Amino acid sequence: MSEIPRGVAPSILSANFARLGDDVQLLLDAGARTIHFDVMDGHFVPPITIGADVAKAIAPAVHAAGAILDVHLMVERPERHVEAFVEAGADRILCQVEATPNIAFAVKAIREAGRSPGVVINPGTPVEAVTDLVDDVDVVLCMTVNPGWGGQRFLPGSPAKIARLKALVGDRAVIEVDGGVDAGTVGACARAGAEIFVAGSAIYGAADPVAAFREISEAALYG
DSSP: OTTSOOEEEEBGGGSOGGGHHHHHHHHHHTTOOEEEEEEEBSSSSSOBOOOHHHHHHHHHHHHHTTOEEEEEEESSSGGGTHHHHHHHTOSEEEEEGGGOTTHHHHHHHHHHTTSEEEEEEOTTSOGGGGTTTGGGOSEEEEESSOTTOTTOOOOTTHHHHHHHHHHHHTTSSEEEEESSOSTTTHHHHHHHTOOEEEESHHHHTSSSHHHHHHHHHHHHHHO
């Protein structure tokens, strides 16, 4: 899995959508090698966000920078949307284990389309939910807030859960975390075994997003 970029992944959920292309490019120029793209359908989670057309619009800039587009499907029956996001240029597609009875089918469809599959577990979902999936995915994302809204506070029990997930996953998949990640929380996630750190409001809500990205990246390395 050496091809999987580690480090901080800015989440465009917190970007300014009136200047989305510029906000994405700003962090690509700062060194981000993963751009995180949250898709919400108003069913699996209450909000509705963005879809494949927006992914298609930003994918060329992401790829031109040598970065990847990390699409997180917070939608019911994510297997129905894999094809659209593959065509839009997604490099990794992450599906919630709670969102479908066919999670293994979704993972298989992503892999067969030549993209990197991942699965996601919510705070209330035990790490054992990925036991039968871990050999078929590249990434397991552990939500460190309840999904649906940016800007939430990091759940304090998350590092212990990440450590349990790391013990289960070992080196078979990379652990990603998402929710409340900032310079004060990222170090604990890294020490527990996470290697990809999604940060949205802590970057795009800062007065200087580039400085915030670099501060979080440094904290991930040095705690």
